[in-house]
Amino acid sequence: MDAISSRFMRDYGWLLILLVAAALVPVFSQSNYYISIGINALIIVCLAVSFDLVVGRVGALSFAQPVFYGFGMYVAALLAVNLEMGFWWQVIAAMAGGMLLALVVGIPSFRLNLHAFAIGTLGFATIAHLIATNWMEVTQGPMCVAGVPRATIPLGFMEIAPWKLPQQYYFILTIAAMVVVASVAINRRKLGLAFQAVRDDPVLAASNGFFPTSLRLTAFAVAAAFSAVAGVFAAQFQTVVCPDSFSTATTVTLLIVAFIGGRASLRGVLTASIIFTVLPQVLRIADEWRMVIFGLLLLVIVLSAPDGIEHLFQRVERWRKGRREGGKASGVSAQPFAADTIADITPLGAEERIDGGHLRISGLSKAFAGVKAVDDLSLEVRPGELVGLIGPNGSGKSTTLDCISGITKPDAGRVELDGIDITGMSSSALAKRGLVRTFQSTRVYETLTVRQNLAVALHGRQSIMAEWASYLSPQSESRSFRERADHLIETLNLKHVEHRKAGELSYGQRKLVQFAASVISPPRVLLLDEPLAGVNPTIINLFMRHIAANHGAGLTIILVEHNLGVVVQLCERLVVLEQGRKLADGNPHDVMGTPSVQEAYLGR
Amino acid sequence: MAVEKEPLLELRDVHAGYGELSILKGVSFGVGGGTVTSVIGANGAGKSTLLKTIFGMLKVREGDVSFEGRSIAALGTVKRLKAGIAIVPQGRCNFPQMTIRENLEMGAYTRSDDGIEADLQHMVDQFPILREKLHLLAGDMSGGQQQMLEMAMALMVRPRVLLLDEPSLGLSPMMIDEVFTSIRSLAEVNGMAIIMVEQNAVQALKISDLGVVIELGRVSATGTGPEMLNDPDIRKAYLGLPVI
């Protein structure tokens, strides 16, 4: 019980302290001016936290956040003024409408790549502003909706009538606290990890079975709902809603707060929200120089502390920790590693027998800029087979894997998995069906630890139902995951870096992490794209044992690899590609003996 | 395989790292002109960091790097290039939207003499695969061809020391043989000192005069190529070969 409460205090204590401090503001200052600054700061907190959900957590720079805020304002104002609808209806309409609007804006915008996404959302913000300005019949355009009543809030057992500013303040404080808690909760659940994965590498996330667009849309819609609710309160507080209420100025504040705060850092964002709403008010003493000084201060802050407020927090923490532990330095250098000390390599619980997939490729073609990378390739891989795919550089091996795994759409041809046509299916859908690949260029989630990389990969591979059902469960590791992860980490010499961020690892170590992630949940078909390139020879032996063990358990594996020693030793069948065509196909001995293969590939 | 008395490049107790992370913790060895050196070690031991430090992309925090007897620890990369140290880093390191010819010209960016065109012709003689593609974009070539191109670009400065980070990475066996053969001949014919980091350690050591093992940011063993290949500890720990 004590342990739980102390952990709670460690995780949420600073939030509680902040909340209490915020609650005391009206006690110390009766001035409506200071309270209204407080209200503005709290509204910015709501907006910034939701903005951070999109920009910081899923990594999509959205200029549309103020649109949802403005939408909430207009919904509240119009419902209250025209239809005299009560408070809860305003909130429900704003949230539901905001999420719907988020889908309308988000579905086309998320089809764009991330730079274009910024301009796309800027476009939607412009369009929304124009509608608010020009749809006179509804919004009254620049004439503004004025006289928005401050609604009474029925709570069932009592009614609250926050007609005075201090009451408004506590009301908005409650909402801000709820938004912050929701954001903390998302971050600490599996959903938070999935967001981070999508931000770090959407292609990898897709090949782990996530649907990156759905996750981004989720963040976008949740953020929209938060902002719309903030808008409802802002409308009540300001009592007038104009098109300029949600213009560029809001976006600028949000950008500053989110980026100075430090991306995806709640405490940074909260601190920055307070600083950058209070600062312009403090600077009123400077009269007309006010905004000049504001800009200069901002510039000085960015240039002198470019890593943001979160970074300062971390430095303070490290300093305190350093004092406690007497400054223990750590490095990531790897230990030399004796492979033969590893006794047993089991594929994910040896008792399991995996039902390998049956892959049939026919007439596959793909060209880039007129050059045929794959040219009418047909290939069948039977369940449980381990096929080595070799060939000179540029012969189309990776493109073939790309076409099979849904990364690239083939120009022609057909790919079947167990008799079902999977041509053109997304890599997310294929991963769900048990078809998993690794990348030649080595993809890992750079800001996640090695263990988290594995946990995320496991999560994405579940069925859609299970995936979404467990998003709100805590990030703690299940027993079965811990066993598998421990085994992989142990046997791939990753123990000493298991809690390090994957982005800090060397090239070869990332290869190991990537491989571990691909087998953390038993796939049915595994496509390995040069898993051994750049890997230390001692680890190669391990790798071979891992591959063999997986093969032994019944997986269907295609191995693209240049290390012929490994390929010949492991594979029962070799396929040689040249210029996108099949040059040879058969058992390793025969294939290596074929003169055309020797000439094209071995150069002997 | 004559080794000069005075090493061309010498590292003395070199420390380096990124930010608060310390990677190299005292590396010392020297290489002479006309030799090939292989640096081997586990993944993450600091081999790439070593090459970057020699080229000047990372600062030497402690210790010294000297070239032709003079300390170069304080020089930037451009000055080191002009002095004759070139690098081919790991990963794609060319200009994908320029032609092969332009890429080679960019390789000679620090030069202003009029021998560039002649050297360019010399390069395409040496790497015939580039000749027929001189007017194609680098980005449209296969990985192996780009690897060749990058080596040729580095050679365009007529380096005395050439640093190669995993030159055989992702290459087919035929290409690997070709690359290693050129490396050997570059050292012997042009008198360069070549330092390469290779995971393909067995093949690399076969053509090396010197092998250097990096462990936890320090040199744990040095020796000639054959010595390394026959050392039971190294065979076991780094080469993945059975102990004879």
Add this chain to the structure above:
Amino acid sequence: MDLLFTQLLNGLTAGAEYALVAAGLALLFGILQIVNFAHGEFYMLAAFILYVLLAVVGLPYYAAAPLTVLLMACAGVLFYAIVISRVISRPWQIQLISTLALSIVMINLAIVLSGPTPRYVESPLNNVILDLGSVRISAQRVLVLLGTIVSFAALYLGLKYTRTGKAMRAVAQNREAAAVVGIGVPVIGLVTTVVAASFAGLAGALIAPLYAVGPTMAVLVNIKAFAAVIVGGFGNVKGAIVAAFVIGLLEAASTTLISTEYTDAIVFGGMILILLFRPNGLFGKAVRVG
């Protein structure tokens, strides 16, 4: 028919203005991957410099205009030293905020120093109206059109054939490789910033006489220039100019045929459509993933 020609010309000349402003943005974005939120304010600064040279110093327009470009090149050096050099290898968020902060400082400094009311700058070509039969156009606008074409041709050739231009493209394509062949990335950063600022200078010197010089003169133009840079292909200079003309023509067409109030909505809607069908912009190259 008359209206068609008139609006075509209106669209083209508006496009030329967007293109001139977009050029500097595209350069910084394309070569250094820096989104310069203060670029519009550089255009504003150039216009003020022109105003001071004409109205205060008393130079003739033909002397003041080139001098404006020169002074803006110097401003580019300062800009590089104070801001760009410090953020060039930082994450884009930091780059964005630093240029945003600079933009806030510049706009508000202009308001404090010159007041919010705009000023008129005189060019002798302003009052020369060319009558081309069915359409009329001021000579200053023709100068803008010519200036756009000539400066873009110069930029294109410079990037393609000069040593520095090649180095700039090299930095754009692969910064690490550029460092490896000995291109001083800081030097190229400086050159790029100076050229971008000079383009802002050219835009100010040529366009300001058509309108008025004031602290917020750049705001609307700048948004369109941004859109042009993205839609043109993420910093592809050639793409940016084409996209700028597309925007100008789209505006004229929408004003004539659809609605004046919703012109910007139509322009941005068009941009989004283009990006949906060409995700890398008009002239952007597709990048292979795997």
Add this chain to the structure above:
Amino acid sequence: MVIADDECTPAGGASAFRNLLEVQQVDVILGSGCSGATLGGMPALLEGAEVSAITYGSTNPKITSAGNPFMWRMNLNDATIAKSFSQYILDDGVKSVHILSVNNDFGRGAADVYQKSLPELDVEVKGSDFFTTGTADLRSMMSKIAQGKPDAILFFGEPPDCALLVRQKRELNIDVKLFSRGGCYTDEALHLMGDPKLGNGLTEAAYWARTPEQPMVEAFKATYGDYPAYNAALAYYAMLTVNEAVKAGGASREGINKGLAEVDAVLDIGPIKFDETRQAYPNLFLVRIDDGESKVLKTVTTH
């Protein structure tokens, strides 16, 4: 005297008003000049400070219709101006107009009023177009308007926008009469036209213009070296109005508010007497640009 920046937005107006009321503890607020900021700031007046605010430039009808007992407006409202100005336009021989207006509350509000008042006098409104303030290029819009061949363009916008209109009208050689509201006759607009004669023939209905009857104008010039801008002049008369109110009700906050209701003075810009909606009715100035100079055609009493 204290200055507060209202950022011309409702939120900015609210915090500027509250800052003046509670931190600076002022006794009366002059402003805001922006309708959005005035609307945003007005509720703050009701939070107990009992301070009055007098706007001399916000046109939004909701300011007086809100029934806020501390909010006063000195400038004429659109309906009053439109009554006189529409008649003038008709008398000038105009049968049809096209409205070109800035897309803000001032422009929208004015366009709304004239779209009703002109047809009542059988002047046809051929269409209305709205532009964002600061739009540099109005040529596409004007080319389109010229196609409909109206007798006149009725323009609502700020001086810089108006100067552009006049210059680009000349560039396109569009020959229609111009009537305007918003500052076409001001020194600023004439200066921005480059050649002020381009504005010849334009007629504007204004809250204020320089007339010989106002000794303040020359005094201002003698002190500051330049003629006052119209909002500066109006602020001056707002100050005089406050002075009248203080005389009537005393210098306290409560006194000023009571006093304002009793003000019945004739200032140099006409009579100042607030009606029950706290709206005053000073004179309207009809100004024409003639030979590059603004000349007051007449001052019209409005009440």
